[in-house]
Structures are given as C-alpha cells and as structure tokens.
Amino acid sequence: MKKFFFVFTMVTFFFGSLVFTSCGGDADTNDSDSTSNEQVGEGPLPGETPFDFAIVGTDAKAGEYVLAPSYAFIEQAWEDVANETTTTFIFYASTLVEAGDKESKVKEISDEVMIPNSLIIPLPAGQEAHVGDILLTWWQSGSGMERAIVVDDANPKQPTVVYLDASYDENGEDQEQLKENSFTLLTKEWEPGTSIAVKGDYYMEHWQVIRVEGNQVLAKGWAGKMAVLDKANCTAIPVSMDVKVGDVIQIPYIGSYQEGTVTKVDNKTGRIWVDTEFAGEITQEVVTQGDITTGLNLD
Numbered sequence: 001m002k003k004f005f006f007v008f009t010m011v012t013f014f015f016g017s018l019v020f021t022s023c024g025g026d027a028d029t030n031d032s033d034s035t036s037n038e039q040v041g042e043g044p045l046p047g048e049t050p051f052d053f054a055i056v057g058t059d060a061k062a063g064e065y066v067l068a069p070s071y072a073f074i075e076q077a078w079e080d081v082a083n084e085t086t087t088t089f090i091f092y093a094s095t096l097v098e099a100g101d102k103e104s105k106v107k108e109i110s111d112e113v114m115i116p117n118s119l120i121i122p123l124p125a126g127q128e129a130h131v132g133d134i135l136l137t138w139w140q141s142g143s144g145m146e147r148a149i150v151v152d153d154a155n156p157k158q159p160t161v162v163y164l165d166a167s168y169d170e171n172g173e174d175q176e177q178l179k180e181n182s183f184t185l186l187t188k189e190w191e192p193g194t195s196i197a198v199k200g201d202y203y204m205e206h207w208q209v210i211r212v213e214g215n216q217v218l219a220k221g222w223a224g225k226m227a228v229l230d231k232a233n234c235t236a237i238p239v240s241m242d243v244k245v246g247d248v249i250q251i252p253y254i255g256s257y258q259e260g261t262v263t264k265v266d267n268k269t270g271r272i273w274v275d276t277e278f279a280g281e282i283t284q285e286v287v288t289q290g291d292i293t294t295g296l297n298l299d
Helices: 002-015 071-083
Strands: 065-069 091-098 103-108 111-116 134-138 145-152 160-163 175-177 195-199 204-213 216-220 226-230 234-236 248-253 256-266 271-278 281-288
Touching (some): 071 111, 195 216, 204 226
Antiparallel strands (some): 195 204, 195 234, 204 256
C-alpha cells in the first residue's frame, strides 16, 4: 500500500488540476476574529475558497477528527488563480480546535490554521461499524482520505477494514484496525465521500462529493482536481449495490464511466472484477462498491 500511495501522490502532484466555475454564493463581509483569513483590503474573506462555493457552517465539534486539505494547498490555489495554473488537493486527517460560522480552526500536525468550512468533512465521535459497512476515514498507517469496508467488527468502535481507494491486495495484507472516533458511516447518496457521475463534454466523469449546498456540489475529481458542479448535471452513485457474475454494470475507468461485464465478486472486500473494453481490447479491472452503477446515459 505504501507503494500505491507514493505513486498516487506523484501522479496527483504532476497531473492534478483545479477547476473553477461561476456558480458560487456571494461572500459574507461580516467581521471575524483575529484568527480568520480576512485581511484589510486584500485576500480571501473568512470561509471563502478559490472555487466560488457558498460560505457555510459546519457540524464538526472541537476535539473531533476531521478530513481537510492542507492549508498550504489552499494558499497555493489562490496563487494559481492569479497565475492561471493548477493545484492538486489531498484531504488529510486533522483535529478540529474551534468551530466557526464560516471557517474553523484546525490542527494539522503541529500548526493551527483556519480552513473554510466547506472544505472540512466531520468525523463525528461515538460511531460504531459492523461487517459490510462502508466508511469514510483515512489511511491510518499512512495518510490521505480513504473509503473502507468493515471486515471484522469484534470491536465495533475500532473496526478492522480494507481500504477501497487503495489497490487491491489479493493476499489480504491491506487490513487495518481503525482508531476509535476516526470514521463516519456512509449510508446514503450525496454524503461527503460518496461518488457521483458528472456529465462532461464527452463522457460521464467520476467525482467524489466533498460538500453539497443547494444546487452546488463541491467535488474532487480525477487526479485530485477540485470543482464546483451544478447538481443538475450530477448523478449520485449508490453506496453499495448487489451484483453477480454476468451482470453488465458501469464502472469508472481512467476518470470516466464505461460499461463492463462482472466476472467475479468478493462481497467481503467490496471488490468486483469487470471485463471492459479499452482501445479495442478487453481488459480486466478490479473496482469497488460505491463506484459502480447502472442506468447512466453513456452516449
């Protein structure tokens, strides 16, 4: 898994892109305290992001784990707006220090920084999980946001999981027991961490929800790019669905959806083996629950 994470990080560093649209809400100009990002006459307002997304509150509570991008990514993104260049985003585990109406104080490693609430994913304390549940957490022996499926619930507050966003390990060595209070259950569509299919110029693209507010969807796409999407152009992907060998389903492949035929299913690890066509040849892909669907218009 360490090798996978290194390769993924290098790919996202060199090829990630940051997408901007014009469908966000207006920034609130109320005064904020001295720890906010507001500057006199320049700089972003409290809670404002480079994505023109609505300024929102948060349900996260002080002392709880959250998932959020590094403040350095946000600073770089503001610079890249001016330079018309791109930024890659990775969401890491942090601890919420103090919640605010527009932005919140987060401790990342040793520093306390202010992060817009729209970029903070709460991991509410006190949750329990059981075999087959799908969770949002982070790679706890490494770093970075991960979905996971529970494979052992001997301790429901510290379940053992297999990570779904990591490459499949057929030897089962990718199991890890999570810390208490370090995850949230994914139970319905449109929750932070769930997948969506988005109508692009040529394909139905695969994205991951970060925050939904009204008709805006703040989402992370292929290679870590961020965008604000029109919800009307998005289709929610089921958190899980029943499939069997021979079923024709739709899977994300290199960032966009295409059809394939199921050849094998491992319900314990949430993996599905699918034969799909690419460049005129049949290739086998191992995909996960939470990413697969049917019924998309791929024409």
